[in-house]
Amino acid sequence: AQSVSQHNHHVILSEAASLELGCNYSYGGTVNLFWYVQYPGQHLQLLLKYFSGDPLVKGIKGFEAEFIKSKFSFNLRKPSVQWSDTAEYFCAVIHGSGNTGKLIFGQGTTLQVKP
């Protein structure tokens, strides 16, 4: 079955530390890739997306992600985290040519940033 795997379930960092959250997917064909964030008490928001083109994509709030097709990976990075980045982060994939809206989510990574 198609799946998305997030390597870290719970990450604790101090402010100004660098962040990298791992994401791997199982499908070998065309994919659209997403990172969503869910701040405490808020709804899911899109951080960034990859459809095609430059594999290094930049999103909101200083986040970026790199699509490495050979590794089936789409890792999320941020050079310096802030306390306000405390949230749950979800990697998600849509498989195929885009004629479907079925997002397959990873299990999520809870990020706790200590001030």
Added chain:
Amino acid sequence: KAGVTQTPRYLIKTRGQQVTLSCSPISGHRSVSWYQQTPGQGLQFLFEYFSETQRNKGNFPGRFSGRQFSNSRSEMNVSTLELGDSALYLCASSPGLAGTLQYFGPGTRLTVL
């Protein structure tokens, strides 16, 4: 533009009852998808509608159903509720055929007692 709205925001039901949840997409969006979020299973796709037609369905029992109206508003129904149906139900809308950007609503928190 107003975002995706979902009603009600909170719901408490007992086992065996049925429930209907509503979703109003962003104005102009024609695609609506539904997801179930639980601590154990995470975010799981339920179904997707575009122009009143169900285009995709997740791996949920037939007790879960949905529909979309001509104004793109969508409802999902769960019949014969079970304790395990307690979850946050999220609706997402997309401008055209999904597969591009989906914008999520705040969800409906369903508790089954």
